[in-house]
Amino acid sequence: MSTSTKYIFVTGGVTSSLGKGIVSASLAKLLQARGFNVTIQKLDPYINVDPGTLNPYEHGECYVTEDGAETDLDLGHYERFLNISTSQNNNVTTGKIYQSVINKERRGDYLGKTVQVVPHITNEIKEHILKLGKGDNYDVVITEIGGTVGDIESLPFIESIRQLKWDLGKDVLFIHLTLIPYLSTSGELKTKPTQHSVKTLLEYGIQPDILVCRTEHHLDEDLRKKIALFCNVEKECVIESIDAKSIYEVPLLMFKEKLDAVVCQKLALDFSKKPDLLKWNNFLENLHQPTHTINIALVGKYVELKDSYISIAESLIHAGSKNKTKVNLNWIHSSKLTDENCASYLEDVSGIIVAPGFGSRAIEGKIKAVEYARVNEIPFLGICLGMQCAVIEYARNVLNMKDAHTVEIDSDTRFPVISMMEEQKKLEKMGGTMRLGSYKCEIENNTLLHRIYSNNIIDERHRHRFEFNNKYLEDFQNSGVVFSGKNKKNQLMETIEIPSHPWFLGVQFHPEYKSTVENPHPIFSSFIQAGLNFATK
Ligand code: GLN
Numbered sequence: 001m002s003t004s005t006k007y008i009f010v011t012g013g014v015t016s017s018l019g020k021g022i023v024s025a026s027l028a029k030l031l032q033a034r035g036f037n038v039t040i041q042k043l044d045p046y047i048n049v050d051p052g053t054l055n056p057y058e059h060g061e062c063y064v065t066e067d068g069a070e071t072d073l074d075l076g077h078y079e080r081f082l083n084i085s086t087s088q089n090n091n092v093t094t095g096k097i098y099q100s101v102i103n104k105e106r107r108g109d110y111l112g113k114t115v116q117v118v119p120h121i122t123n124e125i126k127e128h129i130l131k132l133g134k135g136d137n138y139d140v141v142i143t144e145i146g147g148t149v150g151d152i153e154s155l156p157f158i159e160s161i162r163q164l165k166w167d168l169g170k171d172v173l174f175i176h177l178t179l180i181p182y183l184s185t186s187g188e189l190k191t192k193p194t195q196h197s198v199k200t201l202l203e204y205g206i207q208p209d210i211l212v213c214r215t216e217h218h219l220d221e222d223l224r225k226k227i228a229l230f231c232n233v234e235k236e237c238v239i240e241s242i243d244a245k246s247i248y249e250v251p252l253l254m255f256k257e258k259l260d261a262v263v264c265q266k267l268a269l270d271f272s273k274k275p276d277l278l279k280w281n282n283f284l285e286n287l288h289q290p291t292h293t294i295n296i297a298l299v300g301k302y303v304e305l306k307d308s309y310i311s312i313a314e315s316l317i318h319a320g321s322k323n324k325t326k327v328n329l330n331w332i333h334s335s336k337l338t339d340e341n342c343a344s345y346l347e348d349v350s351g352i353i354v355a356p357g358f359g360s361r362a363i364e365g366k367i368k369a370v371e372y373a374r375v376n377e378i379p380f381l382g383i384c385l386g387m388q389c390a391v392i393e394y395a396r397n398v399l400n401m402k403d404a405h406t407v408e409i410d411s412d413t414r415f416p417v418i419s420m421m422e423e424q425k426k427l428e429k430m431g432g433t434m435r436l437g438s439y440k441c442e443i444e445n446n447t448l449l450h451r452i453y454s455n456n457i458i459d460e461r462h463r464h465r466f467e468f469n470n471k472y473l474e475d476f477q478n479s480g481v482v483f484s485g486k487n488k489k490n491q492l493m494e495t496i497e498i499p500s501h502p503w504f505l506g507v508q509f510h511p512e513y514k515s516t517v518e519n520p521h522p523i524f525s526s527f528i529q530a531g532l533n534f535a536t537k
Pocket residue numbers: 355356357358359383384385386408463464465466467
């Protein structure tokens with residue numbers, strides 16, 4: 001049995017959005033449940049150095065790691081499935097690769113050579129892939145290649161993994177995820193797009209070992225045989241991936257299809273023990289047999305694209321399962337909310353979340369949602385910009401600071417209750433310069449936050465430039481607001497509460513980045529409990 005790190009590469013064919021991230025995370029989960037030390041990496045072919053400067057409408061949420069990297073949302077799936085932390089090494093973009101190669105060229109590292117895609121860019125990509133394997137004694141590194149095979153921009157990545165197969169031989173495995181479309185008029189599943197997609201891969205010198213086939217209908221034996229024959233894979237290596245009712249079902253579906261067993265066999269990994277999926281199955285059982293149902297409103301400005309708030313939505317699923325509660329999420333566009341119609345949107349919810357965000361568009365609707373939650377004593381959770389909206393709302397409507405605002409939106413406001421952090425003022429570049437990643441937060445005793453965490457020191461992840469303006473601290477405190485969590489080193493107010501309200505919490509950090517299937521986040525769990533109390537009042 002070999003003991004070297006194994007590398008699994010997952011490519012996608014036919015169309016985008018087939019769920020490579022979920023299939024990769026599911027395979028990783030199964031291998032982890034068999035006792036292997038596994039991590040996952042995403043290679044993104046776009047030229048942005050990271051997704052931090054991208055509008056969420058482009059690729060959905062920007063996920064932040066402990067070490068402050070702004071990354072692709074698939075890293076969120078990896079962490080939620082595996083219950084491990086990822087880092088900046090887990091997400092590599094074309095931009096990052098070129099930036100590094102160009103910096104080396106400027107330093108003279110290439111000793112007068114012509115710098116080319118092959119070998120300089122491909123070597124840089126290979127280094128990034130292998131670096132992850134060397135780090136923490138991983139048994140298996142799964143690398144997901146973004147985009148669809150055949151795209152011009154992913155070619156250097158495909159060439160790099162072809163070379164790695166040549167370099168590492170039996171320690172490398174290729175999995176190709178494709179679509180088997182169903183033609184309803186003829187009632188048939190079609191294999192041709194998959195055949196073509198594999199042909200494209202073969203042109204690049206890659207023979208997939210395993211095909212994972214997304215499908216709306218079950219693949220019968222004949223169809224599996226046909227795919228195997230035309231694509232040069234064993235029949236056992238044609239894995240069906242049927243549409244699932246929840247992404248969290250996918251590991252079990254992949255287990256039934258023996259994806260992990262085939263992978264272990266091919267990579268000479270021990271697969272004699274059954275995977276331990278006890279916690280995972282308990283989570284699913286609670287998820288599928290809830291004893292309660294509640295409605296939660298998520299107020300934001302990117303609600304048309306649900307991926308923009310994916311970590312929040314998933315955190316609510318984790319917390320719902322923990323509380324045996326089905327959470328119906330009402331996605332509400334903040335541009336729609338006005339004084340007159342707020343009640344019609346929010347009267348049937350048992351909890352309101354105001355989402356993170358940037359810029360002025362649709363901010364007034366968010367502030368209205370806070371007011372509705374505060375006045376009607378509905379459980380309220382404000383995250384990042386959501387907390388800042390809570391501060392603005394309180395200043396305007398309780399402290400009589402009529403045009404109070406954040407300087408992000410109104411730099412001339414008479415009451416800048418949210419202002420720019422000192423360290424941010426001297427920065428000129430936008431990319432990677434926010435307050436990012438994990439910071440310590442100290443919690444006051446006898447607060448909602450303390451009841452939630454049962455701890456005085458916590459670590460949570462951040463992504464912001466603006467903060468509560470301490471000039472107004474006493475005004476808020478004198479009127480009953482409690483700042484329950486602080487970064488004492490920099491005197492940053494990280495959380496606000498209103499103790500006279502049943503459950504009102506604004507957090508400058510992002511708890512949603514740390515909720516996992518096996519470790520639902522206590523803030524979301526407590527929020528759902530508060531919602532249940534509200535619903536039964
Ligand atoms: N725009 C706000 C800031 O930069 C909030 C950021 C966020 O919600 N992530 O401080």
